[in-house]
Amino acid sequence: MSETSPAIRLTDLHFSYGKGPKILDVPSLEVKAGEKVFLFGPSGSGKTTLLGVLAGVLGGYSGRVEVLGRDIAKLSGSQRDAFRGSHLGYIFQLFNLIPYLSVMENITLPCRLSAERRGRLNGVSLEQAAHGVAKRLGIDELLTKRVTNLSVGQQQRVAAARSLLGAPELIIADEPTSSLDYDHRERFLELLFESCKAAGATLLFVSHDRSLMHLFDRQLSLPAINKAGT
Amino acid sequence: MLVLSLAYQSLKNRVLTTTLTVISIGLSIALLIGVENVRVGARESFANTISQTDLIVGARGGSLQLLLYSVFRIGAATNNITYQTYEHWKNHPAVAWTIPYSLGDSHRGFRVVGTDENFYTHYRYRRDRSITFESGRLPQDVFEVALGSDVARTLGYKTGDKVVITHGVATAAGRGILDHGDKPFTVSGVLKKTATPVDRSLYIQLEGISAVHIDWTDGAPPMPGEEVPAAKITKQTMKIDQITSFLLRSKSRIDTLRLQREISTYSEEPLQAIIPGLTLQELWRTIGYAEDALTVVTFFVIIVGLLGMLVSLYTSLNERRREMAILRAIGAGPVKIISLLVLESFLLSIAGCVLGVALVYVLSVTFQPIVEQHFGLYVPIQAPTMTGWIYLGAVAVAGLLIGFIPAWKAYRNTLSDGLSVRL
Structure with missing residues (x-):
């Protein structure tokens, strides 16, 4: 990917589940590399579906979807999986972690799945790198704990650490703060911004909580760009 | 290796269902191997009702x-x-x-x-x-x-x-x-x-x-x-x-x-x-059809054990949809998801086999003298016979194959769920 190419570029995206109603109809969307974008919209406006398309998990759309300069429709299924594993960090709203793995194992899992992502650790061992990210997010004391013993706020920080480790270029966060209280929300976002900045990553942050939108570089209303359902 | 370790830890996490499933397969294996040993023992004992007489x-x-x-x-x-x-x-x-x-x-x-x-x-x-x-x-x-x-x-x-x-x-x-x-x-x-x-x-x-x-x-x-x-x-x-x-x-x-x-x-x-040995064999062939009936019954027991495993894996899938979505999101492809579940099923059946064989040994060592004294049946304590190994192998392979059913279902789930699982 060249320096100037956008992190995300959508052109004439149309998507529906099977033969169901059209969920997405986005004529155009562009997110610059390194940008922190706040994407909002009410429930059912197609936020998570859009993220699924961007992550290459949902196929069967028409139009052009370029992520990090790559037309993901041209990638095979396994190439898409590998691409997602090595270039994307994903944070869910809730239940982000594999319940049977320790904090450390959860954080390192994407790097263990993707050799390319592991290769971006710059010679630092996986454990050391994980420790570094965890320290920045204030969860380095929890590394050996079972994830089921953590508070929701701690779990979300573990998820953030996992999405950041191995310097993926694009972080997609699907309402990661909705289960946190106000203080934790602010703190979590600060840490997330700091880490994205340090890694030079683009952040696509999805939420319906508009009180957070002023913290971002750009705010996008999905209903405004999505013609489906209007 | 990663998938193997995931499969292992996932099973460990669901310790109760894992234990129950392994016990159920183990018991059926013990029954199968036990019946096989008793069969060999019965044939041996019968053939040796009289010895050293030419x-x-x-x-x-x-x-x-x-x-x-x-x-x-x-x-x-x-x-x-x-x-x-x-x-x-x-x-x-x-x-x-x-x-x-x-x-x-x-x-x-x-x-x-x-x-x-x-x-x-x-x-x-x-x-x-x-x-x-x-x-x-x-x-x-x-x-x-x-x-x-x-x-x-x-x-x-x-x-x-x-x-x-x-x-x-x-x-x-x-x-x-x-x-x-x-x-x-x-x-x-x-x-x-x-x-x-x-x-x-x-x-x-x-x-x-x-x-x-x-x-x-x-x-x-x-x-x-x-x-x-x-x-x-x-x-x-x-x-x-x-x-x-x-x-x-x-x-x-x-x-x-x-x-x-x-x-x-x-x-x-x-x-x-x-020659008594030959005639005894001839006689055994005539009365030995009972052992075939016994084997058929144990095969049904094995099938029930494996079905139990299938049910437990299949029903656990719904609560694991979130886990599968996470795995997909961090770059695990369908092959990894499928191998995870197939491996889990394989590990369960292998563990069941090991438990079953161990159980047979413990029971044989404990009860061999009693059985011999009361029934005149000398049940040999030995490594599984060729037939025994074939049974064990068949169960392990069956476990592997059965794993594809929940694995396929999980794969279908991840396709339809994408990254959103509303629980």
């Missing part, structure tokens, strides 16, 4: 019949053989030893066997076990009798008791009309349990058989006044005219077939000689 010789007739009356004390001989003939073969240069049997009388449903000292010296069962005494000694006088352990136990006899034998074979209930009541026998000893048909007979000397029939003519008891009193009979005065059959051990195994042919073509008297 030939059983009797009057010409059915070979199975000869085996049945000589070894299992079932049925009766159609003809006897003369004592001269017996002595001829007894003294044959290729013959190591012989054990004569004279059958035909009984006592309360148990057969009476006339034999000689060779029975106590040479008779072998279960490869190399010989006849030993629980109490007393072998019969030395004409009117002494040694009891098989079942006889002594069932009838409550002990050394020194008097026993009256019955002419012909009567059932336990219908006491023979024609008792040899004038010539009672004294119990000289009780044999140790062998868990073979040996336990179900009474043993007297060949001369004893002659003695009770000395005053009989043409199978009829003596007319009053013509009886020969027991007191007048001694071993030396008894003449043995005929016996029913005899067991024979040749000096070298190579001689056995030659000897068998020689006996079968003996011109003085129509005889037949059978």
Whole structure:
């Protein structure tokens, strides 16, 4: 990917589940590399579906979807999986972690799945790198704990650490703060911004909580760009 | 390796269902291997009801019949053989030893066997076990009798008791009309349990058989006044005219077939000689269909065990949809998702196999002596047989294949769920 190419570029995206109603109809969307974008919209406006398309998990759309300069429709299924594993960090709203793995194992899992992502650790061992990210997010004391013993706020920080480790270029966060209280929300976002900045990553942050939108570089209303359902 | 470690940790996390599933498969494996061992044990025990006897010789007739009356004390001989003939073969240069049997009388449903000292010296069962005494000694006088352990136990006899034998074979209930009541026998000893048909007979000397029939003519008891009193009979005065059959051990195994042919073509008297091992096998084939039924039943048990595993994996999928979505989101492809679930199923069945085999060993070591003593069944403690390994392999492979069902379902789930699982 060249320096100037956008992190995300959508052109004439149309998507529906099977033969169901059209969920997405986005004529155009562009997110610059390194940008922190706040994407909002009410429930059912197609936020998570859009993220699924961007992550290459949902196929069967028409139009052009370029992520990090790559037309993901041209990638095979396994190439898409590998691409997602090595270039994307994903944070869910809730239940982000594999319940049977320790904090450390959860954080390192994407790097263990993707050799390319592991290769971006710059010679630092996986454990050391994980420790570094965890320290920045204030969860380095929890590394050996079972994830089921953590508070929701701690779990979300573990998820953030996992999405950041191995310097993926694009972080997609699907309402990661909705289960946190106000203080934790602010703190979590600060840490997330700091880490994205340090890694030079683009952040696509999805939420319906508009009180957070002023913290971002750009705010996008999905209903405004999505013609489906209007 | 990563998927293997994920599969392992995922199973460990669901410790209760994992344990129950492994136990259920383990129990079915234990049953399968156990039944296989019992089957081998039963066949072995049956084939070794009589050991080290190369030939059983009797009057010409059915070979199975000869085996049945000589070894299992079932049925009766159609003809006897003369004592001269017996002595001829007894003294044959290729013959190591012989054990004569004279059958035909009984006592309360148990057969009476006339034999000689060779029975106590040479008779072998279960490869190399010989006849030993629980109490007393072998019969030395004409009117002494040694009891098989079942006889002594069932009838409550002990050394020194008097026993009256019955002419012909009567059932336990219908006491023979024609008792040899004038010539009672004294119990000289009780044999140790062998868990073979040996336990179900009474043993007297060949001369004893002659003695009770000395005053009989043409199978009829003596007319009053013509009886020969027991007191007048001694071993030396008894003449043995005929016996029913005899067991024979040749000096070298190579001689056995030659000897068998020689006996079968003996011109003085129509005889037949059978190799007990072969005839036992023939008999086993006839009655052994029960073991197939047993195997079929255990296969159903295995199927139920594996279905249990399928159900537990399949039902766990719904609560694991979130986990699958996370795995997908961080770059795990369908192949990884499918291999994770297939591996889990495979690990469960392997663990079940290991548990099952361990269980069989523990149970065998614990109960082998008890089973052997009570049922005469020697269940070998050994590494799984070839058949056993095939069963284990088949279960492991079945576990692997069954894993594809939940794996496919999980894969379909991840396709439809994408990254959103609303729980």
